[in-house]
Amino acid sequence: MTAITVDDERPMLKMLTAAVSASPDIAFVWEFHTCSAALEWAAENVMDIAFLDVSMRGMGGLALAERLLEIRPECKIIFCTGHMEYAVDAFRLHVSGYLMKPITAEAVQKEIDYIEKKKEKLLTVRCFGNFEVYRGRAPLLFKRSKSKELLAFLVDRNGAGVTTKEICARLWEMSTDDTRNMNYFYQLLNDLSYALKAVNAESILIRANRTYAVDTERIDCDYYNYLKSGNPKFRSEYMTQYSWAEETCGKLLRDL
């Protein structure tokens, strides 16, 4: 998961960020000391949790939470404060949690565990047979079949990060040295983001520093379920429309 921390007091911000990054569930933390910097960032980026100080200068934490939820309705908000009297306002906003200062890594972890438990699956993915993606019962619409293939490749990597270079080489035998190829790749990536955004599932795509991955926790996937529990049964067919998927298919067959 990814998180942002916002507090206008520098020492508090530093400690909050330290407590949040101590959690093994948090992959990246971005910290901000003004509300507007956080909003600006959130307009372009996706995060799973926002840890917000309540009594901040400018618009303040409550208004910031409201604005963040407008642009990122899936984001979980956790308020941090030294003063209990703000609690009522916070719960009116349906925030996910509440931390009293001083903030400890244990208290942060407790809130994260609570969110994890409630985490709903955003996508249903079928890997056995043909690769298909659904939101509920409706299949996802991709402008290009290659964008769907990109998602399939990330699902196949089971949450591990893949670089642009690797994706281009393995999927389409393209070199990333060519600018035209890179532009094509970004087009596919945009199409994928767009398709995910259309069903409010964009947060399953994790990106950092030209590396891409899917958040496996938020995908209901037959392949992942099979790896965990042996169910549903594997009938020797795995992402049949993609040749690169034979590698995983072979491994699954050997392990049968």
Next chain:
Amino acid sequence: MQKETELTDSYTKIMMSQIQQHFICNTLGTIEQLCMEQPEIASRLVHDFSLYLRGNFREMNSNVPIPLSQEIEHVRHYVAIEQIRFPDMTIRFELHSEEFLLPALTIQPLVENAIRHGLMALESGGTILVSTYETDTYYYVSVADDGVGFETPLPVDGKSHIGLPNIEWRLKRMCGGTLTMESTPGRGTRALIRIPKEEIQV
């Protein structure tokens, strides 16, 4: 005797409103957070905080004017505490006149108001200028900020600004001085203390 009791009472009052619960809690919270990561800054903060509290307790029972330097010292401790929390605020001192007396806890609450109501409404930054100067007949202390400002006259709700009537009253009783506030919304606020050089007997 009556007058003395009144003055002492008014100190107690300003002191109570000034050392607000939030200020103490915030400062202690900041110290706690700093102890682990930045112990040197934590120790500096404890130093300023204890001197700030000591200053407040000392002035609580005094009812004679104190030297400007002593009040400025008190302001500097207060400002040091706020600046650890908000390093992006700028507070400048330009003391062109230093050899005069004024009631204790006059400049400090004005600076506190400038931070709470002027700068804190901004998202970040802001500047406060504390300056002193004199003419043939008066000493002046000015506390000016470039914060949000407000519509004058000042809305009187007793809570929003710390003890302005109290400061005014003590200035008048102890040294025949006055306090005036002027503010432009969006531009800032300036509090001006004027103290006559020839003490006016009240």
